[in-house]
Amino acid sequence: MKVCGKRIFLNGEKYWSSPSPYPLTPTCLLPCTLYTNPMPQLPITDETLRQAADVLLRGGLVAFPTETVYGLGGDAFNPSALAKIFETKKRPRFDPLIIHIAAMDTLEIIGDLSVLNTAERKILDKVTGEFWPGPLTVILPKQKAVPGLATGGLQTVAVRYPAHDAAQRLIELSSGAIAAPSANPFGYLSPTTARHVADALGENVDIILDGGSTHIGLESTVLDICQGQPRVLRPGGTSKESIEAIIGEVSSGSVDKVLSPGMLPSHYAPKIPLTVFDRRTLSSIPGDKTKAILFFDGDSRDTWLAGRLPDNNAFPLAVLSNTGDLREAAAKLFETLHDMEKFDVRQIYAQFAPEHGLGIAINDRLRRASSVKP
Numbered sequence: 001m002k003v004c005g006k007r008i009f010l011n012g013e014k015y016w017s018s019p020s021p022y023p024l025t026p027t028c029l030l031p032c033t034l035y036t037n038p039m040p041q042l043p044i045t046d047e048t049l050r051q052a053a054d055v056l057l058r059g060g061l062v063a064f065p066t067e068t069v070y071g072l073g074g075d076a077f078n079p080s081a082l083a084k085i086f087e088t089k090k091r092p093r094f095d096p097l098i099i100h101i102a103a104m105d106t107l108e109i110i111g112d113l114s115v116l117n118t119a120e121r122k123i124l125d126k127v128t129g130e131f132w133p134g135p136l137t138v139i140l141p142k143q144k145a146v147p148g149l150a151t152g153g154l155q156t157v158a159v160r161y162p163a164h165d166a167a168q169r170l171i172e173l174s175s176g177a178i179a180a181p182s183a184n185p186f187g188y189l190s191p192t193t194a195r196h197v198a199d200a201l202g203e204n205v206d207i208i209l210d211g212g213s214t215h216i217g218l219e220s221t222v223l224d225i226c227q228g229q230p231r232v233l234r235p236g237g238t239s240k241e242s243i244e245a246i247i248g249e250v251s252s253g254s255v256d257k258v259l260s261p262g263m264l265p266s267h268y269a270p271k272i273p274l275t276v277f278d279r280r281t282l283s284s285i286p287g288d289k290t291k292a293i294l295f296f297d298g299d300s301r302d303t304w305l306a307g308r309l310p311d312n313n314a315f316p317l318a319v320l321s322n323t324g325d326l327r328e329a330a331a332k333l334f335e336t337l338h339d340m341e342k343f344d345v346r347q348i349y350a351q352f353a354p355e356h357g358l359g360i361a362i363n364d365r366l367r368r369a370s371s372v373k374p
């Protein structure tokens, strides 16, 4: 028998070492079907989805792709799995998690829709009708069945229906509700590839389902619809403008003590200090080999380079979107910052995107990632 971290391998077969959350099953040495791969990264197939669902049903953790970023999933109804999520991410327990569902019927099991007033109910129907499945998380009054650990003790709960085939199938094959924060250590860059998850959380995750790069690349927009006027608590993959086109005016920013780690000033930070700049201050950004520059578009890079001597051009540079396309830039933001962390530089300069649509979410992440506030 080989003990490998939390996993125990018996004759090449993996056995669960922690107590089962389910009273009807033996409390230890449950065979955790077929999974014998010492590296937890697996391609997505019917078989690996079944294995991953099995791990979830037994209280384990599975990292899985969504259309936004990779999530670190645990069974939403299993407090011991929820505790493992907080432990693995080193996330403060007051920070609530998003519950991922894959059927509209499940919404009522998670959120207590009976306490919504008529206006709130209408808003819920409109936004879910328009944006689900997709990168929008809705804050609702919580049902009692949802463990307090999932909501950080709040009486509200965050719910999201991801638009990713593998995520939906995983949710369906498991309990129907997966609690999943982004699969990164608390405060660091969110993962947009399975490799990012493996590098940051590695052995502490039972299975990492590898679905390639995520399509949107930024987390979902968090919309609170149960505290008066709807409010965007975290800008993300669904733009505020597109929500307003459906439900009218929406406010933004957190009210009093809304607990949103995404709202903490220092979040999504790369390991190298990052400073933000905008187009107006472009020419003042210094260039030398100890500094990396992340431009929003190709035009800005060319303008910046035009002010330098040709032989002086060997700087670590990256561009989010050559054509200045916000979708492309959002999709590449975390991935590029992950790459830049590996540069041998002491400082990253990152340029703001135009402040509209997905640019608002990009700039929000850059502000929080920056060590020197603009």
Ligand code: TXA
Residues within 6 Å of the ligand: 066, 068, 069, 070, 071, 072, 095, 096, 097, 098, 135, 137, 139, 151, 154, 156, 157, 158, 160, 162, 180, 181, 182, 183, 218, 219, 220, 221, 222, 233, 234, 258, 259, 260, 261, 262, 263
């Ligand atoms: O795109 C996403 O949303 C990704 C993928 C995996 O789905 N998930 C994600 O989860 O970004 P996380 O835990 O990194 O961010 C959840 C955000 C936090 O800002 C949290 O504070 C907020 O949602 N949140 C969760 N429950 C809340 C509640 N009841 N009230 C206010 N904010 C809440």
Ligand code: MG
Residues within 6 Å of the ligand: 181, 182, 190
């Ligand atoms: Mg996160």
